[in-house]
Amino acid sequence: MNDAARTTVLLSGRGSNLKALIQHQSGYKITHVVTDKPEAPGLQLAIEAGIPTSVVPRSEFPSLSAFKAAVLKTVAASGPDIVALAGFLVVLQPEFIDTFHGRLINIHPSLLPMFPGLHTHERALEAKVARHGCTVHFVDAGIDTGPLIAQAAVDIEPNDSPESLAARVLAKEHTLYPWIVRAIAQGDIRLQGRSLSYSERARTEAQRMGATIFS
Ligand code: GRF
Numbered sequence: 001m002n003d004a005a006r007t008t009v010l011l012s013g014r015g016s017n018l019k020a021l022i023q024h025q026s027g028y029k030i031t032h033v034v035t036d037k038p039e040a041p042g043l044q045l046a047i048e049a050g051i052p053t054s055v056v057p058r059s060e061f062p063s064l065s066a067f068k069a070a071v072l073k074t075v076a077a078s079g080p081d082i083v084a085l086a087g088f089l090v091v092l093q094p095e096f097i098d099t100f101h102g103r104l105i106n107i108h109p110s111l112l113p114m115f116p117g118l119h120t121h122e123r124a125l126e127a128k129v130a131r132h133g134c135t136v137h138f139v140d141a142g143i144d145t146g147p148l149i150a151q152a153a154v155d156i157e158p159n160d161s162p163e164s165l166a167a168r169v170l171a172k173e174h175t176l177y178p179w180i181v182r183a184i185a186q187g188d189i190r191l192q193g194r195s196l197s198y199s200e201r202a203r204t205e206a207q208r209m210g211a212t213i214f215s
Helices: 016-023 041-048 064-077 094-099 120-127 162-185 200-209
Strands: 005-011 028-035 053-055 082-085 104-108 131-138 148-155 189-192 195-198
Touching: 005 016, 005 041, 005 064, 005 162, 016 028, 016 041, 016 162, 028 041, 028 064, 028 162, 041 053, 064 094, 082 162, 104 162, 120 131, 120 162, 131 162, 148 162, 162 189, 162 200, 195 200
Parallel strands: 005 028, 005 082, 028 053, 082 104
Antiparallel strands: 104 131, 131 148, 189 195
């Protein structure tokens, strides 16, 4: 990919990962933001940052499949090199996943394969695991099941609440995600089939950041 890979971000909510991606833009450029939620604070962040946006509300479509087709059409029309999901609460259809194979990524607030789905921080505390964290992965047809790219972990403290744990994990998300988008943009991380390859530069950077990679 070229030096400033066109990156479309999909979100449904707060947008703190979008903010981090905007702040650390290097090697990639956020060229479009798509949301299904007109009221999403992340949409406002994008508008304030001068990024072109599209709103595709579920309520405007007669069926779920028509809505999902519109999401795909909107994202494809934005001409992305990379599609980054950042709290996008819509399960993508297989055609979407095929269209962007190898350049469609998601960030999830757990150390996958532990705790896929929602409420990960509560579940980690209930399970009394020693560590929790976040994962960036390529997206496949399952929920949070695609090939893992990298993880960043935090220790669980004795007095942690779901909120305190979420805050420490979120801080990790905000450094991990921009790095991964940049590394994919620069060809330092690639997906071949379901296997990943990492350049020497990506390995060094992962070590420097204390992130775990998967090869
Ligand atoms: C993050 O915790 C991310 O890992 C998950 O959804 C949340 C989005 O938060 N996929 P934000 O909208 O980026 O603040």
